[in-house]
């Protein structure tokens with residue numbers, strides 16, 4: 001694949017290879033437009049009047065930022081007219097969003113996290129948009145239940161990172177490619193043709209402020225990492241936590257490492273299964289990880305094999321370099 005190729009050409013070629021008829025490319029072109037608009041809003045920040053709290057909570061009881069809601073609206077407006085979608089669902093909407101009556105309906109379902117890492121927005125930190133596309137197999141109008149497909153059913157997954165540069169990273173099931181937004185031409189161009197996660201790594205990403213609540217397998221793993229070259233691992237580790245899954249996963253796709261947002265005792269006491277959401281965070285990032293040679297797991301189950309039971313279902317997340325994830329799986333299995 002030729003560096004410098006546009007996102008549209010890449011999608012068309014990848015879709016043709018998979019036997020598609022151009023419909024997915026049409027939808028992805030609209031996703032591209034949404035992400036370019038969001039990149040511009042994030043970059044202009046306070047000047048565009050988009051920073052700060054919205055003064056309301058989403059269905060998950062989380063405080064919404066103004067930009068969470070704006071990003072949700074931009075994503076819907078930019079994609080619903082294409083005729084390719086049966087419905088959309090996102091972090092910021094209680095139930096699925098049916099395509100407006102004036103537009104043709106299509107055969108794809110898309111879930112998305114409009115603005116991931118939104119607590120970073122007011123401090124100019126990394127944020128992103130995550131999306132996952134599956135097929136609508138039903139008849140007539142789509143319902144919430146039509147979205148309850150395992151990660152293996154995804155035909156496409158990706159994210160756009162808004163950071164020092166804006167980057168679109170995508171898989172259509174044939175590897176992972178990264179595109180950088182070239183502001184001089186207003187389009188994403190191929191800069192990272194074949195992203196792959198090294199099997200071995202010496203960098204981990206976890207919110208260590210919650211360490212007292214971690215379960216034994218995670219405590220053991222992190223304790224061994226921080227013992228450094230004199231410890232059981234025999235090598236020094238580095239820690240990074242971007243506060244945005246997109247930022248952390250992007251770094252791991254570029255240079256390896258492991259990202260953890262595990263189940264902890266506090267969540268168990270509250271009756272929740274994790275923090276991150278399966279359908280628009282864990283599944284799309286899991287597909288990207290696997291396509292780049294890494295792994296995505298809960299510690300007890302491969303994320304992509306989970307049969308979802310709710311639109312906003314939460315899951316424990318451990319993903320990244322295969323040797324590190326496999327070690328964490330071993331610790332979970334031997335201690336469960």
Ligand code: AHG
Nearest residue numbers: 113115116117118119207243244245
């Ligand atoms: P979102 O902003 O979409 O709700 O997602 C935030 C997520 C994820 O991006 C990040 O890894 C994690 O929450 C950060 O959580 P903590 O604040 O608990 O570290």
Ligand code: MN
Nearest residue numbers: 113116117281
């Ligand atoms: Mn998120």
Ligand code: MN
Nearest residue numbers: 091113115116
């Ligand atoms: Mn979000």
